[in-house]
Amino acid sequence: GAVVSQHPSWVICKSGTSVKIECRSLDFQATTMFWYRQFPKQSLMLMATSNEGSKATYEQGVEKDKFLINHASLTLSTLTVTSAHPEDSSFYICSVTSGQETQYFGPGTRLLVL
Amino acid sequence: SQQGEEDPQALSIQEGENATMNCSYKTSINNLQWYRQNSGRGLVHLILIRSNEREKHSGRLRVTLDTSKKSSSLLITASRAADTASYFCATPSAMGQGGKLIFGQGTELSVKP
Secondary structure, eight states, rough: OOOOOOOEEEEEEEETTTEEEEEEEESSSSSSEEEEEETTSSSSEEEEEETTTTEEOOOOOOOOEEEEEEEEEEEEEEEEEOOOOGGOOEEEEEEEEESSSOOOOOOEEEEEEO | OOOEEESSSSSETTTTSSSSEEEEOOOOOSSSEEEEEEEESOOOEEEEEEOOOSEEEEEEEEEEEEEETEEEEEEOSOGGGGGOEEEEEEEOOTTOOOOOEEEEOEEEEEEEE
């Protein structure tokens, strides 16, 4: 399967600042990437679908102006949490797919907003 | 919304025992997948079973699918401490849009040495 990296693996920031998380597909040209959020002891919640060269599609209830997604190339998608607040503290995970059924996940980024 | 529901939510067994996790879903599907997540990590794909398959094996894993009951089970035989993780079932979204998956709530498996 595809190898996916995320950077940073963890980040602590002050309330009101913006945080950018990168998701890279290291050996695979990903036409589609997904961004998930996961709270402790809970399942993954899909935030948005990112297609290379086009605007992301956000799930209901996810603020597109708060969670900015850019998928500029087939190997890189970024998620920027703008004006982060403590309630944005979570585990953010990306995944890639070529359009087939299986998704390949990054190791996740833990965000703590103070 | 989450389509898959899993039970049990948590399972604790001794090494060497078998572990069975169940997943139920609501809409018609063409496949169902199981993923594993170690604590604080991303998910790893374990196995995919298609709607025309009833059972599939991969090493110590056995997955069944009953489309009439809209349910699937994951059996891990001869469990090891290293199998300790959360296990999620996932089904394609109802709209079938471009590979979107809906994840179940997960079963947290603890295998004690």
